[in-house]
Amino acid sequence: DLPPIDGDFYNLDLKLTEEQRELQLKVRNFMEDEVRPLVNDHWNRAKFPFEIVEKFAKLNITGVPYEGYGCPNLSFLMEGIIAQEIARVDVSISTFFGVHSGLAMGSIYLCGSEEQKQEWLPKMQKLEKIGAFGLTEPNVGSGVAGGMETTCKFDGENWVINGQKKWIGNATFADVIIIWARDEDTNQVKGFLVRKGNPGFKAEKMEDKMALRIVQNALITLTDCKVPESDRLQNANSFKDTAKVLRMTRAGVAWQAVGCARGAYESALKYTKKREQFGRPIASYQLIQNHLVEMLSNLTAMQTMVFRLSELQDQDILKDEHASLAKVFCSMRTRDVVSRAREVLGGNGILLEYDVARFVADAEAIYSYEGTKEINSLIVGRAITGYSAFVN
Numbered sequence: 001d002l003p004p005i006d007g008d009f010y011n012l013d014l015k016l017t018e019e020q021r022e023l024q025l026k027v028r029n030f031m032e033d034e035v036r037p038l039v040n041d042h043w044n045r046a047k048f049p050f051e052i053v054e055k056f057a058k059l060n061i062t063g064v065p066y067e068g069y070g071c072p073n074l075s076f077l078m079e080g081i082i083a084q085e086i087a088r089v090d091v092s093i094s095t096f097f098g099v100h101s102g103l104a105m106g107s108i109y110l111c112g113s114e115e116q117k118q119e120w121l122p123k124m125q126k127l128e129k130i131g132a133f134g135l136t137e138p139n140v141g142s143g144v145a146g147g148m149e150t151t152c153k154f155d156g157e158n159w160v161i162n163g164q165k166k167w168i169g170n171a172t173f174a175d176v177i178i179i180w181a182r183d184e185d186t187n188q189v190k191g192f193l194v195r196k197g198n199p200g201f202k203a204e205k206m207e208d209k210m211a212l213r214i215v216q217n218a219l220i221t222l223t224d225c226k227v228p229e230s231d232r233l234q235n236a237n238s239f240k241d242t243a244k245v246l247r248m249t250r251a252g253v254a255w256q257a258v259g260c261a262r263g264a265y266e267s268a269l270k271y272t273k274k275r276e277q278f279g280r281p282i283a284s285y286q287l288i289q290n291h292l293v294e295m296l297s298n299l300t301a302m303q304t305m306v307f308r309l310s311e312l313q314d315q316d317i318l319k320d321e322h323a324s325l326a327k328v329f330c331s332m333r334t335r336d337v338v339s340r341a342r343e344v345l346g347g348n349g350i351l352l353e354y355d356v357a358r359f360v361a362d363a364e365a366i367y368s369y370e371g372t373k374e375i376n377s378l379i380v381g382r383a384i385t386g387y388s389a390f391v392n
């Protein structure tokens, strides 16, 4: 017997093992029962629901693909499925989770020394300590590899960091913020574990965002911020190491886009079956069905793409261009899906209480972060033509 048709039209769920399916349902139920009831209100007030963090920890889904340090050591596919389940209800919560579990824990997992991993990863896995990842700056986003303005210099005793970071998710409350800075002496990019309360570190919440309002993004100012050598990520020696982290997490962002599209599609489908105009459910009209089918085709294409992407990652043959292609395609198609969902809801499509408005706004953030459409396209373009169109 096939499960009921919702946003998994090709029954990709049937490709999962019993164990994977169980975890997927556990996350789905948690998101429906504990998170859905509070997201619209928190989104509206731009507040983070700290009350869910402890409950979230009990799901044991942090650091899913990592080995050791209390992490579940499951597949990248499982990590992607979890990202889809979380984003299907709320993209802000999945971003909070992606920044913590992917970018911050991933930096320590890939670039930290054994001591650094032992100190941070078990506590971060339990969400007792929260992480953030500071790469983007006010003056450099896409071109941060060559244009990073934040500097570090060893003064004989400590590393001294100066500069600013912009857009940094979780940074207003994180216990550890991974800060990337250019070494004034070698010109190489280095990574640092900056601890909460460091007197040279200031994080100001960015207000008035029109997307991902639950995520607490910060403008960080580092003023003679002193960090001991023991808190420099010991295996981050150049931007190539930063890029390793991004390669690992970009696939997760493509899955988030899928979750966003799925949430919007499922809301729209439900709505069109209930809403009656001219004496019949609007779902019975051909033009509405066309929108629903366009949404479903996009969603199904995205799902099959990210499923394969995660298989590549699990086989350890994932390349930058693979993740970039999925990020470009999924973030573009998601924009299309959410705008059609908004359309079939009529006026209610712009009201928060119907969920779709939130997905429409949040799709815009997915579109830009972890590499814009242009930058990810250029990564794929370089791979298929052999010519790099980047200028640095």
Ligand code: FAD
Pocket: 099, 133, 134, 135, 136, 140, 141, 142, 143, 166, 167, 168, 169, 212, 217, 365, 368, 369, 370, 371, 372, 373, 374, 375, 389, 390, 391
């Ligand atoms: P820019 O780099 O200024 O780009 C502007 C436009 O120019 C884009 O359309 C871009 O594609 C285009 N462009 C740039 N260069 C080229 C080129 N060579 N050819 C063609 N077009 C080009 N960063 C972090 O470090 N940590 C975080 O936690 C984090 N969270 C974020 C959360 C949100 C909600 C958002 C919106 C961003 C976040 N970011 C974070 C930053 C994000 O990664 C950047 O916004 C992104 O990399 C793009 O940089 P930019 O916004 O400075 O745009």
